[in-house]
Amino acid sequence: MHSIFKACDIRGLYGQELTEEKVRRVGAAVAVLLRRRGREVRVLVGGDVRLSTPSLKAALLEGLTGSGAACVDLGTVPTPLFYFARRRLGVPAGVMVTASHNAAPHNGLKLVLGELPVTGEELSELRALAAANCHEPAPGSVTSLSIEKDYSDFLLGAADELLPPEARRLRLVVDPGNGSWAGLAGRLLRDAGCQVGLLNDVADGRFPGRDPNPSVPTHLAGLGARVVAEGAALGIAFDGDGDRVAFADDRGRPVSSDAAAMLLVRALVPSEPGARVVHDIKCSQAVADEIRRCGGVPLMERSGHTFIKTRVLVEGALFAPEASGHYFFRVLEGGDDGLYCALVLLGALARAGQPLSTLVDALPRYATTPDIRVRYPGDPAPLLERIAAAFPPDQVSRLDGVRVQFRDGWGLARPSVTEAALTLRFEGRTEPARAAVQAAFLAPVPELAALLP
The missing domain is CATH 3.40.120.10 (Alpha-D-Glucose-1,6-Bisphosphate, subunit A, domain 3)
Structure with missing residues (x-):
């Protein structure tokens, strides 16, 4: 169960990491968490076009309704219609079955549990509830609804x-x-x-x-x-x-x-x-x-x-x-x-x-690398600390990994949330500036520099 919970959502390889049983458990956990937090147990549900989505959505609905959720099923919709429906209908929570941009064998769940996006704390609590197969049997329901006409009216108004x-x-x-x-x-x-x-x-x-x-x-x-x-x-x-x-x-x-x-x-x-x-x-x-x-x-x-x-x-x-x-x-x-x-x-x-x-x-264009992904099996925290400690504090951001701002560019190193790896990116106002930024950023950690392609 742990591997499918990511920083912002749930994703995994269908049939191996992500299964109907796990999704059923997550559905029940969503209903339980909403009830325990004193929220209305009413949940909007949608799904994308992936081949595994119908069976996963059925499992999700089984888990939700088995623990007393009143579900509104939008059918197969783009995620923007799912969010539009939540705003239009005022449904407090929602689960979209999708793996977004991931390859076809994958699937996942995007969750909304309140007015703000789902938090890491909420995902951790859901993971614990689902791992324990926690459910609170109560009568639930499913109502099917199409939101396409409402969205069409909205989009045509926006186009005007x-x-x-x-x-x-x-x-x-x-x-x-x-x-x-x-x-x-x-x-x-x-x-x-x-x-x-x-x-x-x-x-x-x-x-x-x-x-x-x-x-x-x-x-x-x-x-x-x-x-x-x-x-x-x-x-x-x-x-x-x-x-x-x-x-x-x-x-x-x-x-x-x-x-x-x-x-x-x-x-x-x-x-x-x-x-x-x-x-x-x-x-x-x-x-x-x-x-x-x-x-x-x-x-x-x-x-x-x-x-x-x-x-x-x-x-x-x-x-x-x-x-x-x-x-x-x-x-x-x-x-x-x-x-x-x-x-x-x-x-x-x-x-x-x-x-x-x-x-x-005609736009300004700086020299920027793509994401550079480097396998790093050890704990990246000490490595990132060494980078951060090597530069004045006003140049360093710890918002996500370590980002160092230089006069003519910046460097970034972030730990992966899905595998033992680091993702790096460098930018300079010119290509020579980018190369200088990269060299300066990596100087405190020569073992990391040696791993770059």
């Missing part, structure tokens, strides 16, 4: 606000990746008056068209080719459950999440001087610089849905970009919705009156 008339003249290519937006995102965009070409638009939990993680540039090759072939202005790709989004420009090139973030900053922040914008610890320094340039206040937060969304809600932040392709918005009560984000970017593109490739090429 976000899209100038010229946006309807721009051609889009939409790639749901055979995931939860398949058959829906393209139709909604067409209903909003957009010109839409489609790729991988049939829901298939095997994800035959491409990997469900669109934040890897090579996974957007098909989308980029289609954008060029159709002469489209923008390519839009979603992950398996539809909360992440990635973009391709009019030349078919993947747009980095940092570049997308900066374009969104330019679109949103100038209209609200002093707006707070949360960004995750892995975002480029160029993002924070752009927030300041546009009159906003950048707030750094550790990576992860729970941490970013909670900070957005606590700070009343305007929005929050995350390096992984999640974009959180205050107007969505801190939620992330890949399709809504695509509308914001499309509106900004139309108002700019220039090709997306031109806008992207």
Whole structure:
């Protein structure tokens, strides 16, 4: 049971780490925890298109209703519709069966137990209850409900606000990746008056068209080719459950999440001087610089849905970009919705009156490594302490691992929550600056430097 509980959710390889029996136990534990904390035992339930989702969702509902939960079953929906339904219906808790961007053999659970995202303490308590097979027999119920019409009305209203008339003249290519937006995102965009070409638009939990993680540039090759072939202005790709989004420009090139973030900053922040914008610890320094340039206040937060969304809600932040392709918005009560984000970017593109490739090429660009994953079987804590101790305290952040700010860049080392490994990332304003930052960051720990490729 321990291995499937991650920092923000539950995930594992279906049939081995994650089974129906474990999910049934988690369902019962959710109901028990809600009751013990004096909350209404009413739970919203949804699921993605993975082949294992129907049986896991049935097990979840069995556990919930067996311990007295009144469940509202949304059926198969993208995760943004799940969060929308929770806001619209006022249901206090929810469980979405999905492994998000993970490969097809995986599955998992995203949980909401109150107004703020699920906390580490709550996940630990759920894990203990589920491991003990704790349940409190009581009559429960399941009511099926479709939220699609309500969400459609919301999105079309948002499109009217976000899209100038010229946006309807721009051609889009939409790639749901055979995931939860398949058959829906393209139709909604067409209903909003957009010109839409489609790729991988049939829901298939095997994800035959491409990997469900669109934040890897090579996974957007098909989308980029289609954008060029159709002469489209923008390519839009979603992950398996539809909360992440990635973009391709009019030349078919993947747009980095940092570049997308900066374009969104330019679109949103100038209209609200002093707006707070949360960004995750892995975002480029160029993002924070752009927030300041546009009159906003950048707030750094550790990576992860729970941490970013909670900070957005606590700070009343305007929005929050995350390096992984999640974009959180205050107007969505801190939620992330890949399709809504695509509308914001499309509106900004139309108002700019220039090709997306031109806008992207004009953005500041620093030399940034991808995540560098290094196997480290020992305890990483002493190693991280040595890095932190080697630099002045005002240069060091312990928000997530160790991040050291240098004059011309930064370095980051974070322990993995899923395996015996460290993830590192380095950035400099130029490539020589990046190399100098990396050398200085690793100097206190030569044994770690020796492990880098």
